[in-house]
Amino acid sequence: MKLNGAQILVDCLKSEGVKHIFGYPGGAVLHIYDALDSCTTIDHVLVRHEQGAVHAADGYARTSGKCGVSLVTSGPGLTNAVTGIATAFTDSIPMVVISGQVPSAVIGSDAFQEVDAVGITRSCVKHNFLIKNADDLAETVKKAFYIATTGRPGPVLIDITKDATIAEIEYEGYPETIEMRSYQPKVQINTEQIAKAIAVIEKAQKPIIYSGGGSVIGNASEALTTLTRNTGFPITQTLMGLGAYPATDKQSLGMLGMHGTYESNMAMHDSDCIIAIGARFDDRITGNLEKFCPYAKIIHIDIDPSSVGKVVGVDVSVIGQVNDVLHALIQGLKGKTLSNIDTWWKQINEWRKVDSLAYKTTEGIIKPQTVVEMLYEVTNGEAIVTSDVGQHQMWAAQYYPFDKPRRWINSGGLGTMGFGLPAAMGAKLAEPDLEVACVTGDGSIQMMLQELSTMLQYHTPVKIINLNNGYLGMVRQWQEFFYEKRYAMSYMDALPDFVKLAESYGHIGIRVEKEADLKPALLEAFKQKDRTVFLDIITDPTENVFPMIPSGAGHHEMLLAGRDEMASTNDSGLNLV
Amino acid sequence: MRHIISIQLENESGALSRVAGLFSARGFNIESLTVATTNDPTLSRMTIVSVGNDDIIEQIVKQLNKLIDVVTVTDLTATEHIERELVLIKISIDNDTQAKVDTQLDAFNAKIIDAAEEAYIVELAGKSQKINDFINAFDADKIIEVSRTGVTGVCQKIES
Numbered sequence A: 001m002k003l004n005g006a007q008i009l010v011d012c013l014k015s016e017g018v019k020h021i022f023g024y025p026g027g028a029v030l031h032i033y034d035a036l037d038s039c040t041t042i043d044h045v046l047v048r049h050e051q052g053a054v055h056a057a058d059g060y061a062r063t064s065g066k067c068g069v070s071l072v073t074s075g076p077g078l079t080n081a082v083t084g085i086a087t088a089f090t091d092s093i094p095m096v097v098i099s100g101q102v103p104s105a106v107i108g109s110d111a112f113q114e115v116d117a118v119g120i121t122r123s124c125v126k127h128n129f130l131i132k133n134a135d136d137l138a139e140t141v142k143k144a145f146y147i148a149t150t151g152r153p154g155p156v157l158i159d160i161t162k163d164a165t166i167a168e169i170e171y172e173g174y175p176e177t178i179e180m181r182s183y184q185p186k187v188q189i190n191t192e193q194i195a196k197a198i199a200v201i202e203k204a205q206k207p208i209i210y211s212g213g214g215s216v217i218g219n220a221s222e223a224l225t226t227l228t229r230n231t232g233f234p235i236t237q238t239l240m241g242l243g244a245y246p247a248t249d250k251q252s253l254g255m256l257g258m259h260g261t262y263e264s265n266m267a268m269h270d271s272d273c274i275i276a277i278g279a280r281f282d283d284r285i286t287g288n289l290e291k292f293c294p295y296a297k298i299i300h301i302d303i304d305p306s307s308v309g310k311v312v313g314v315d316v317s318v319i320g321q322v323n324d325v326l327h328a329l330i331q332g333l334k335g336k337t338l339s340n341i342d343t344w345w346k347q348i349n350e351w352r353k354v355d356s357l358a359y360k361t362t363e364g365i366i367k368p369q370t371v372v373e374m375l376y377e378v379t380n381g382e383a384i385v386t387s388d389v390g391q392h393q394m395w396a397a398q399y400y401p402f403d404k405p406r407r408w409i410n411s412g413g414l415g416t417m418g419f420g421l422p423a424a425m426g427a428k429l430a431e432p433d434l435e436v437a438c439v440t441g442d443g444s445i446q447m448m449l450q451e452l453s454t455m456l457q458y459h460t461p462v463k464i465i466n467l468n469n470g471y472l473g474m475v476r477q478w479q480e481f482f483y484e485k486r487y488a489m490s491y492m493d494a495l496p497d498f499v500k501l502a503e504s505y506g507h508i509g510i511r512v513e514k515e516a517d518l519k520p521a522l523l524e525a526f527k528q529k530d531r532t533v534f535l536d537i538i539t540d541p542t543e544n545v546f547p548m549i550p551s552g553a554g555h556h557e558m559l560l561a562g563r564d565e566m567a568s569t570n571d572s573g574l575n576l577v
Numbered sequence B: 001m002r003h004i005i006s007i008q009l010e011n012e013s014g015a016l017s018r019v020a021g022l023f024s025a026r027g028f029n030i031e032s033l034t035v036a037t038t039n040d041p042t043l044s045r046m047t048i049v050s051v052g053n054d055d056i057i058e059q060i061v062k063q064l065n066k067l068i069d070v071v072t073v074t075d076l077t078a079t080e081h082i083e084r085e086l087v088l089i090k091i092s093i094d095n096d097t098q099a100k101v102d103t104q105l106d107a108f109n110a111k112i113i114d115a116a117e118e119a120y121i122v123e124l125a126g127k128s129q130k131i132n133d134f135i136n137a138f139d140a141d142k143i144i145e146v147s148r149t150g151v152t153g154v155c156q157k158i159e160s
């Protein structure tokens, strides 16, 4: 069959099972858009900014577990997409981004809307391709999806020159399989390592499971739950891992790290056996490395060998798909007697009594924590919650206990303000029957505000919970603690009227200033099944996120709300961010 | 410690910059880098000399393996291996110095590949240390230009 490159590309995407593409047109991709127009099985979502396209594809991928797909034009289209690509890369999200490129004949001539897409994205993609020839399209698309979705997932960019989309060639169909000698994502689990891990687990007196984003991305929630229940061990989860193990279960200690719970961080610090599962010892988790888990033997389970030993030396590593490794562990532990850890649990329960997430309420002022707690109540803990970046993100993670994976969607690794709204749109398209709430802040929401327009066009009703504290709150908090309250550029004067703004985009806007109005407003918002509702909630501008491990401190040196004066940080602390 | 890392990678445009970019992005050090195609035209061989402690070298090897274009990564220094480097030196000569230069060339078994009236171009292959010694053997002000290839190497085991 003779087809042009654009038609071939669309057929490849169809064969790959792609249902949604998030994109924005331009000269270099017009042939592709022309071919997409007559395709009935793929819905294209026309965003208002390419960063929004990539975040939406990302939110779709995180929610559904499928590969997100995004399409942008050359030059500024691609550069606008880069933040989204880097966001997906840092959190290992499967994604294929297709970008147009100037005709191959003019590459390198500084042509109109030419940028070196492969060069610009090289360090924030799992892999990228430049296609100058229609003959290479089908195989490359197959490779791109294969690479993006296997092993440790990540975004793959396919940059296609305009002439490659125009050229007519004989198309032999989308390849069924692909072999790459340089990429072998399947790993055989090393049974010796499993045996070593079990030997360590058997001896553990103070064990803890530390689970990360890999348990969510690797669909290992069930196995993780079984392992945790079978062993009776306490479990703590990272910001990226929330939901893989039910947060409301009694073995769950909550999140760990900079804003983790007291019991999680203390248990990590005192533990003699840490089972790290799909987690990468990020600096927001470890705090000061010199003080990190001084007594523990560490077992590290990960798909990516380069994660092992990168930050923290480990005693036993098991490389493989998290789910497979967990099953092997569960199997291997059958019939083994583990140490009695009653004393350990007793100690943990003592730490729990500290109640590190307790916060003071003030008459007449809405506390952001209360908003999240009420959101939980109103949605029965069943909503998909996306967030932006800042204090509101931490409060959402702390006060909305997630019991299921893929319900908590946030930019944990890159910390990209602007992620929340387009991600919510992607999430809603992936799970139209679930409620989607975007917990955001007055700063973050303004970074991708234009997507409100897209959300109207494509009927993706989400509830926007704007924790409006009038500040770049997280920046203000750090300035309060570490810069002697010099609030340089963290206060935004001249905020827009978010209600009118929502209305002008065709949505419902509700402003909430009194605590008494909060619950009714939330109920009203979620009653509006088919509408996007923007709740502009005026919250305490001075509230800080606690508990907190200040930079340079260890897990056992947490600051608790209302109980500690914030010590000014030491030199090494100031070097950290 | 100094390590010689030998990489087989797909002979595709961009593969070199992926490797080079990895080293600069992650702050790994490169002492030298050589690359050329092998007898299999779809494969290139790249040899990198890097200095770092065991943890850093382990990360380098792991990160290289993660690159999609990379087929194999071997730390040659971990096994019996042969390493060689080639240097071309342009050295000025005159009636007073020629004899001395000639003896030095003989001592190192170096070859004159171009002899003009005022300068030689000489060639020597060997381990990096030998090349260093060779260069240092000349009066610095007589050396017009030095061009070294960087190290390449092979592992001595028969199967590879």
Ligand SMILES: Cc1ncc(C[n+]2csc(CCOP(=O)(O)OP(=O)(O)O)c2C)c(N)n1
Residues within 6 Å of the ligand: A388, A389, A390, A391, A392, A393, A415, A416, A417, A418, A440, A441, A442, A443, A444, A445, A467, A469, A471, A472, A473, A474, A475
């Ligand atoms: C794109 C981007 N720019 C800057 C930052 C740095 N930053 C982190 S949190 C934050 C403040 C966010 O303010 P807001 O959205 O109002 O949330 P709040 O902390 O007040 O809840 C800033 C500026 C970032 N994470 N992302």
Ligand SMILES: [Mg+2]
Residues within 6 Å of the ligand: A390, A441, A442, A443, A467, A468, A469, A470, A471, A472, A473
């Ligand atoms: Mg704010």
